[in-house]
Every structure is written in structure tokens, then in C-alpha cells.
Amino acid sequence: MKSLYNRFISFINTIRGKIAFYPTLFSFVGFNFAMLMLYLEKEGISAFVIEHVPQLVINNADTAKTLLSFLTGGIISIMVFSFSMVMVLLNQASSNFSPRVLPGLISNRNHQFVLGIYLATILYNTFTLVGINPQETDKYQLPGFSVLIGIVLTVICLGAFLYFIHSISQSIQVNNILDSIYKKAKKRLDQLIEKESENVPDFPDTSNWISYHSSETGYFQNIAKSNLIDICEKENIQLKILVIQGVFVLEGIPIIQVSKEIDEELVKDILSNFNFSRGEFVEDNYTLAFKQITEIGMKAMSPGINDPGTAISTIDYLTELFALRLKKNDRTIFTSDDNERSLIAVTTIDFKELLYQVMVSYRTYCKHDLSCIQKLFIMFKYLLLQQAHLPEYQDALQAEAKLLYEDSQTTIQNATDLRRIEKLYQSLPNVRN
Template sequence: MKALYTKFISFFNLLQSKIAFYPALFSTVGFGFALFMLYLEEIGISAFVIKQVPQLVINNADTAKTLLSFLTGGIISIMVFSFSMVMVLLNQASSNFSPRVLPGLISNRNHQYVLGLYLATILYNTFTLVGINPQESDKYQLPGFSVLIGIVLTVVCLGAFLYFIHSISQSIQVNNILDSIYQKAKMRLEFLLEKETEQIPDFPKTKNWKTIYSSQTGYFQNIAVPNLVDICKDADIKLKILPIQGLFVLKGVPILQVNESISTELSNKILSNFSFAKGEFVEDNYALAFKQITEIGIKAMSPGINDPGTAISTIDYLTELFALRLRKNDKTIITSDNEALIFVSTTNFKELLYQVMAAYRTYCKQDLSCIQKLFIMFKYLLLQEAHLPDYHHALRAEAKLLYDDAMETITNKTDLRRIEALFQGLPD
């Protein structure tokens, strides 16, 4: 049951990232609400409202049909325009920043809520329109209250459209995109830091352990940790998960090791707790945030864009994320009752820093403003407390590589003296 529940949660999270999820959900609610209002009309809700507030209820069938038709057509127009703006947003984000930021923009729930409200109102007005009988002479049989609700929903849609215009114009701004990625990664890192213990027990050597191979292909997104812990305790086994979270895993490659031989049934049970996806999400893998922010910075330094200011902004956000990463251990070992049960392979700090700096050294080594900002980042990080001394060693090594590349690329003597001073000013 736990495995099924975990899979359901993982599947639901994947659905939420789809742009059509909330619009489809709102559409269902709008259809159901229209049927509910038709039922209320049958029991005389309009007659009651007319007696209480007759000024608010339309009692002419032709007027009601014309009004609802006009409102529905108007909502369809602004909905088409809104969808067009979403496509323009995605196209610009892909061209100017990085295609990797698209999943985060698509999964923007506020935009989905607005589009869903449009669809729900269209369905509501349509089915209310169907319930109007133009041959009916008795004004109390006209669904006047339902028409009033349709007018109110249309006014709400107009307000939502104004909000949508404002939100979509804000979403395309690079600072907001960077801040969104940063906030997601920060939450993920803080969550992992809270779960870490001060004392990490030793994990046995896995050289002669049995290997289990992947039965699926996709990005290794997550694992159901409580389920795997229960399996390890019940079967008295230990596991080592081989791929790093976010890595693309092919079917048939080694995915985990077990300290003893297990049955095929148990192996399949263990594999059922691995979650794969066709995309990557910062909410599940903080290392993806470093990759996305780096790609935005490098794209900004391309000759076609040539925007050092954006590259400098990305370095600021990376500085904050690296400062958080300094506090995290490279090893992730899951324990139960002080016993190490599962070893989870993770991206170590040295490799993460190298991959980021390799890109910046390649594309920014000729730009003095970016080089200065990178040395300021190194100085700040070297002053922060690190979980392991090796982290500071890695920072100094990368600073030396940046210094060497900059000294070979830049020819201006004044600039070279400034770079020399920045490098020599790094803390020991």
C-alpha cells in the first residue's frame, strides 16, 4: 500500500506540472456546477431570488440567450489570446535563457488557474444557455439566477485576464526566473539539511555486492525512502543506489547493489519504489538549479545576446546556493535505529563546483566584470563555514584555474593587475 501511495503522489506531482492539469480540473468543476444550478432552477431558486431582489434577475429569455452568447464568445476570445501569450512566453524563454526553464514556467499554477477559470465559465455559460426555453412564458421558469451567476463569473474572468497580463509580463523577466529557480533549490537544500544527522555512520564496502539492473528508462527522479527502509529491515538487507538523482538512466544498466542475493520478486518490489520521469524538476533535484542558472548565465554571454549584467546576476544566485551546499555532507546515508541501511549516490561538492566553473571559465574568461564577480564569489564562500575541509580545497583549486585562464586570455596590463590582486586577496 505504501508503494502504491508513493507512486500515486509521484504521478500526481507529475500531473501538476502539466499546463492542462488545472484547466481540465476547473472545467470539470464548471460542468458540475452548471448541472447543480440546473437542479436548483428546477426547485425554484430563480423564483425565490426574484421575490427577494427582482432587479438582479433577467426574466426575458431572448435577452438571457443573447447575453450569455455574447459573454461566452468574449471569454473564448480572451482565452485564445491568453494561450497565445503563454506560447510567446515559452518561446522567448527558450530562445533567450534556456529550454530547461520551460517546465518551471509551464507548471506556474497561477496561469493554470486563470486558464481553468476561463474554461469553467465557458462550460457553465454553455450549459446554462441550453437550459433556457424561449417558448416558456412563465418568467419564474427562466433560469434567471443561473444567468446572473454566469454574468458574475464573466466579470471575474475579466479581472483574472488583467492579472494574467501582469503576471505573464513579470514571468518573462530574467530576474524573476532566476529567483524562482533559486527559491525552489533553496527549499530543497534546506529540507535535506534538516534531515541530515550530525554523525553519519560508516557504510560497508560494496565491492562484492549483487547488482540489480534498471527495468525502465528515464530521468531518475526520486525514491520512496520509507518503503525501502521497511524492505531493508524486513529482509535484513542493505542497499546502495548507484545513479545520481536527476541522471538519465537507461534500461538494463546497473541501478543498485544489494549485500546479498535476493529473489526476483523482492528485486521487483524494490525497483517499484524508484520514480522515473521524462523531465527534470528542481523541486526533486537541487543540482538541476545550478545547471539551469549556469545555462542562463552562459546564454547571456553568447555573442547574439551579450548581456554581462544577466551573467553577473546568475553568479549572485549561485553564490547563495553554493553557500547552502557548503553545509551539506557529500554522503547521503539513510539509517534506522542508528543502523546504516541505504547509501544514496549524490553529486559531490567538488564535481558540482567544477561543472559550473568549467562553463563560466570557457565563456566568461574574457570579460573582466564576470571574472571579478567570480573571485568575489570565491572570497565569500571561503569565509563561510564548510561541512568538510575538502570543500575549501576545491574552491581554491577552481579559483586557481580561473586565475590561470584569465591571465592567458586578457592582455590589458591594468586588468591583469586587478585580477592578480583579487586572486591574492582570497582567504587562506
């Protein structure tokens, strides 16, 4: 039962980033609320309201039908306009920034809530409209109170539409996109750092372990950690996950290593706790934030856009994320409940490789721009002054700073600029010439 629950929660975490997730839930609520109100109308709720507050209830069937039809048509119009704006937003974000930011924009919960309110109100008004019998002449038999609620929901839709216009205009601004990516990555890194334990038992050598292959294709999103730990303890095995989170996995490649041979049924049980998707989300994999922010910076430095200011802003956000990453261990190991035995080793991208992949892009596209080079050296100076979890992190920072210095020396010709770069490089703590 626990295993099914954990898989269900993991599945929900995967699909809630889809643009139709919350609108579908709201639609279900709107339909059921309409059914509830039809039931309450049969119990005489409108008659009760008419006796106490008659001014609030519409007691004419034709007026009620015309009003609900008009309101429903209006909501459909603004919903179509809202969907059109979402498409324009996604197209502009893909063109100006990076296609990788699209999953984050699509999964914006506030926009999904607005679209869900539209759909729920449309369904509610439609089924309330069906419940009006034009042959009824008795005002006590008309669903007047349900019509009143439909009017209130429509007013809420209008307010949601105004909020949607404001929010969508803010979402396309590059600073807001960068800030959103940064906050998601920071939250994820804080969670991982908090869960790390200093006294993690050593994980054994896995060179002679048995490998098992993936049965699915897609981006490796996450795992049902609790389920896998339970399986390891129950079967007395240890696992090593071979693929890095966020990597596109092809069917048939090695995905896990197990400390002993296991049957096919157990392999299927283990792999059923791996979540794959065709999209990528920073909430599941913080390294995607580094990739997305870097790509926005590179797009800004392309000849067609040529926006060093945006590139400098991306460096500021990367500086904060790298400073946080310095506090995290390169290895990720899950232990038993008593923390006495290592059960699962997860292959992760180490700090040196992460820094290199980011800097190789900036060195390629920004080495001719002095403002970006200065900002990168300021980043290195700041990071070298931070306390690192491992001494290898400092070595990686110094090595990348040296590569940046060498590239800038071969690209920039102005003697004054070269002296400034030399001064910045020499000001780095413990610089190695």
C-alpha cells in the same frame, strides 16, 4: 494501503508540473458546479431569489441564451489569446535564456489557475445554456440565478485575464526567472539540510552487492522514500541507488544494488517506487538550478547577446546557492525509524564536481571579460569565509580559484587588468600559490 498512498502522492508531485494539470481540475469543478446548479434550479433556487432580490435575476429565456452565448464566446477568445501569449513566452525564454527553464515556466501555478478559470467558466456557461428551455415562459422556471453566477464568473475571468497579462510580462524578465529558480532550489536545499542527521550510521561497502537494472527510460526524478524504507525493513535488506537524481536513465543499465539476492517480484516492487519523466524540475532536484542559472549566464555571454550584466547576476545567485550547499553533506543516507541502521544510500553529485561543472563553463566563456572574472573572485572570497560542512569543500574552492586565475593570466593581455586579477587572487583566504 500506505504504499499505494505514497505512490499516489509521488505521482501527483510529478504530474502537477504539467501545464494541463490544474486546468483539468478546474474544468472538472466547473462541470460539477454546473450540474449542481441545474439540480438547485429544479429545487426552485431562482424562484427564491426572484421573490427576495428580483433585480439580480434575468427572467427572459432569449436574453439569457444570448447573454450566455456572448459571454462564452468572449471567454474562448481571451483564452486563445492567453494560450498564444504562453507560446510566445516559451519561445522567447528558449531563445534568450535556456530551454531548460521551460519546465519551470510551464509549471507556473498562477498561469495554470488562470487557464483553469477560463475552462471552468466555459463549461459552466455551456451546460447552463443547455439547461435553458426556450419554450418556458414562466420566469420562475428559468435558471435565472445560474445565469447570474455565469455573469459573475465571466467578470472573474476578465480580472484573471488582466492579471495574466501582468504576470506573463513579468515572467519573461531574466531577473524574475533567476529569482524563481533560486527560490525553488533554496527551498529544496533547506529541506534536505534540515532532514540531515549528524549521527548517521556508516553505510557498508557495496562492491560485492548484487546489481539490478532499470526497466524504464527517462529522467530519474525522485523516489517514494517511505515505501522503500518499509521494504528494506520488511525484507531485511539494504539498497544503494546508483544513478544520480536528474540524470537520464536508459533501460537496462544498473540502477540499484542490494545487499542480498532478491526475487524478480521484489525488484519490480522496489523499482515501482522510482519516478521517471521526460522533464526536469528544480523542486525535485536542486542541482538543476545550478545548471539552469549557469546556462543563462553562458547564453548571456554568447557573441549574439553579449550581456555581461546578466552573467554577473547569475554569479550572484550561484554564490548564494553555493553558500547554502556548503552546509550540506555530500552523502545522502536514509535510516530506519530509530536511526540505528542505514537502509538506503543515494548517489548524489558531490560539492567538488558540482563546483567544477559550473566553473568550467564560466572559465570557458567569461575568462576574457574582466567584470565577470572580478565577480567570480569575489564569489570565491565570500565562499571561503563561510563555514563548510566538510574541509574538502574549502580545498575544492581553492583549486577552482587557482584554475580561474591561471586561465585569466593566459587570456588577458593588459598589464593593469592582470595586476588587478593578481590582487584579487592574493586576497583570497588561505590562497595556495
